[in-house]
Amino acid sequence: MRRYSIASIPGDGIGREVVPAAIEVLTAAAAKCGFVLEFRHFDWSCQTYLETGKMMPDDGLDRLRDHDAVFLGAVGFPGVPDHISLWGLLLPIRREFEQYVNLRPVRLLPGIASPLRDKAPGDIDFWVVRENSEGEYSQIGGRTGTGENEIVVQQAIFSRRGTDRILRYAFDFARRSGRRHVTSATKSNGLYHSMPFWDERFAAIGAEYPDVAADQYHVDILAARFVMSPERFNVVVGSNLFGDILSDLGPGITGTIAVAPSANLNPERRFPSMFEPVHGSAPDIAGQGIANPIGQIWSGAMMLEHLGEAEPAALVMRALETALIAPDIARTPDLGGNGTTAGFAQAVRSTLLGL
Numbered sequence: 001m002r003r004y005s006i007a008s009i010p011g012d013g014i015g016r017e018v019v020p021a022a023i024e025v026l027t028a029a030a031a032k033c034g035f036v037l038e039f040r041h042f043d044w045s046c047q048t049y050l051e052t053g054k055m056m057p058d059d060g061l062d063r064l065r066d067h068d069a070v071f072l073g074a075v076g077f078p079g080v081p082d083h084i085s086l087w088g089l090l091l092p093i094r095r096e097f098e099q100y101v102n103l104r105p106v107r108l109l110p111g112i113a114s115p116l117r118d119k120a121p122g123d124i125d126f127w128v129v130r131e132n133s134e135g136e137y138s139q140i141g142g143r144t145g146t147g148e149n150e151i152v153v154q155q156a157i158f159s160r161r162g163t164d165r166i167l168r169y170a171f172d173f174a175r176r177s178g179r180r181h182v183t184s185a186t187k188s189n190g191l192y193h194s195m196p197f198w199d200e201r202f203a204a205i206g207a208e209y210p211d212v213a214a215d216q217y218h219v220d221i222l223a224a225r226f227v228m229s230p231e232r233f234n235v236v237v238g239s240n241l242f243g244d245i246l247s248d249l250g251p252g253i254t255g256t257i258a259v260a261p262s263a264n265l266n267p268e269r270r271f272p273s274m275f276e277p278v279h280g281s282a283p284d285i286a287g288q289g290i291a292n293p294i295g296q297i298w299s300g301a302m303m304l305e306h307l308g309e310a311e312p313a314a315l316v317m318r319a320l321e322t323a324l325i326a327p328d329i330a331r332t333p334d335l336g337g338n339g340t341t342a343g344f345a346q347a348v349r350s351t352l353l354g355l
């Protein structure tokens with residue numbers, strides 16, 4: 001029997017509610033399809049930080065290293081500054097495990113209304129590929145001078161290796177998924193060094209994929225086009241900062257970020273990849289059992305896909321989409337229903353078992 005070991009880190013707030021709910025659904029999919037998911041739980045969170053002064057133990061990364069994947073809820077909670085929780089848990093995992101691809105689907109699900117007038121499922125269906133390890137998010141720079149004379153410098157890092165590998169991933173992904181069209185987010189009219197280099201590499205890598213169409217837009221007009229004509233996109237690749245913004249704007253046009261998933265991938269599979277919803281710990285609703293588990297469940301489907309279990313992944317998505325339009329299944333309050341996290345997940349689970 002096929003077995004996968006998964007490190008689960010529920011983290012903070014609603015992470016502790018949506019992770020167990022999603023695990024119920026994934027475990028049911030595994031049982032139905034004849035494989036086993038062995039979840040090992042790591043209780044690392046802001047609570048851990050308040051008790052020990054660290055978000056995870058010193059050997060935390062070593063403890064995760066041998067798993068097939070990491071399944072994360074959310075980290076960050078009032079009482080611990082966000083840069084502490086982020087740089088103490090999430091970013092070390094992404095960077096040490098060379099998860100240099102952040103992959104996010106932007107897809108309007110059935111039963112969810114888009115804030116864009118007249119858009120139906122099928123109209124909005126593309127992927128954002130975000131560079132996840134360098135670019136504008138660096139710790140290089142500094143502050144000097146005081147008062148009126150203060151100067152701040154923040155450096156961006158674009159390595160040839162880092163740029164080429166994310167662009168190549170986008171083209172490979174476009175080819176593999178049959179969406180043979182890659183759009184690059186640039187800003188080479190404003191950023192004098194980094195983006196002309198990015199454009200150069202985009203053209204060079206694109207030339208290796210004559211069967212994949214390539215185009216590029218400055219990120220400002222690209223943002224406008226996400227809203228005005230989302231139908232035109234298939235795969236959109238961007239640097240760390242541009243990809244970060246575009247991959248929240250994307251789910252925004254599909255109605256709610258609560259349903260959006262993401263994958264932090266180490267494509268070479270030297271290290272485990274990490275799967276997590278786009279949303280955070282939602283302190284405003286934490287502990288009430290009403291968080292929407294869809295983003296976590298969909299992240300789980302992406303994890304199954306990564307593990308090579310494409311059919312079970314598709315099964316989870318079909319169950320999710322079926323449950324979303326079933327009149328007798330209560331959706332969570334963010335989707336206008338009066339359902340609970342556990343109740344909706346159970347409904348997805350029994351829908352799945354019945355498919």
Ligand code: NAI
Nearest residue numbers: 074075076077082258278279280281282284285291292334
């Ligand atoms: P958030 O995503 O936690 O919440 C934003 C709004 O969306 C809130 O009103 C919340 O109730 C709602 N929401 C989010 N997920 C939902 C769900 N599944 N079901 C129903 N409603 C949902 O973002 P916020 O408030 O900016 O951040 C809260 C904490 O989470 C912060 O400490 C932040 O640093 C952390 N965070 C962590 C992330 C991660 O672990 N990758 C990502 C984003 C934020």
Ligand code: MG
Nearest residue numbers: 244245247248
């Ligand atoms: Mg973001």
